[in-house]
Amino acid sequence: MKSRDRLRIAMQKSGRLTEPAQELLARCGLKFRQSRDKLFCFGEGEPVDLLLVRDDDIPGLIAEGVCDLGIVGRNVLREFQLSQPEPGEGLAELRSLGFGRCRLSIAVPHEDGYDGPAQLDGRAIATSYPGLLGEWLRSHGVAARVVYLAGSVEIAPRLGTADAICDLVSSGATLVANQLREAAVVIESEAVLAGRRDLPADERGEIAELLLRRLDGVIQVRD
Numbered sequence: 455m456k457s458r459d460r461l462r463i464a465m466q467k468s469g470r471l472t473e474p475a476q477e478l479l480a481r482c483g484l485k486f487r488q489s490r491d492k493l494f495c496f497g498e499g500e501p502v503d504l505l506l507v508r509d510d511d512i513p514g515l516i517a518e519g520v521c522d523l524g525i526v527g528r529n530v531l532r533e534f535q536l537s538q539p540e541p542g543e544g545l546a547e548l549r550s551l552g553f554g555r556c557r558l559s560i561a562v563p564h565e566d567g568y569d570g571p572a573q574l575d576g577r578a579i580a581t582s583y584p585g586l587l588g589e590w591l592r593s594h595g596v597a598a599r600v601v602y603l604a605g606s607v608e609i610a611p612r613l614g615t616a617d618a619i620c621d622l623v624s625s626g627a628t629l630v631a632n633q634l635r636e637a638a639v640v641i642e643s644e645a646v647l648a649g650r651r652d653l654p655a656d657e658r659g660e661i662a663e664l665l666l667r668r669l670d671g672v673i674q675v676r677d
């Protein structure tokens with residue numbers, strides 16, 4: 455791949471993380487000119503450009519070297535890591551960013567009640583996060599069937615495609631609306647800055663270091 459001398463950061467094009475991510479980068483002193491295709495934003499001061507994509511694509515873009523850094527939910531980053539042959543290698547969570555807070559939780563039909571992981575033995579659980587759910591099930595010694603669904607996970611129990619779900623929760627309103635109750639938290643999530651374990655050993659690495667220092671300043675002031 456052609457080497458680049460500008461740092462490239464991937465962020466969500468449109469969704470929950472978009473505005474807070476833009477605000478954070480602005481507070482780090484970065485300014486961008488939006489291009490007409492709205493995929494790529496050219497940085498005006500520092501040699502840092504933005505790529506606006508679906509959040510699910512961000513870890514792969516970093517792993518492939520298309521981008522150097524990305525702002526993405528820990529849930530998406532961890533799920534990607536677990537899908538890799540060596541989950542401990544490759545991508546790292548460089549900083550936690552304090553927005554986009556939510557949790558990946560297992561929820562069961564309200565009338566079922568919940569008295570512990572063993573209750574899920576032999577059940578079917580629908581999720582968009584098979585890696586994270588699989589890890590939780592193994593660590594709790596539960597043999598459940600994982601049903602992968604790309605979306606609308608919360609309606610699976612009513613449709614009869616699963617007995618329980620594992621999905622992102624923040625206020626819990628979606629669970630209530632679907633007559634589900636939160637049973638167990640699989641991971642606590644928030645937006646994180648993701649990058650390869652080794653920063654590029656060229657100018658991009660230096661820019662990334664500078665950005666991390668500014669980010670630490672911004673995070674410290676906010677906390």
Ligand code: ATP
Binds near residue numbers: 526
């Ligand atoms: P895209 O089109 O980019 O794929 P999406 O629908 O997957 O968008 P959003 O719903 O915008 O994504 O969520 C992005 C991230 O926001 C999630 O991965 C998660 O980290 C975080 N988040 C915070 N609260 C919630 C919530 N209540 N439900 C879903 N995601 C949440």
Ligand code: ZN
Binds near residue numbers: 509510
């Ligand atoms: Zn997504």
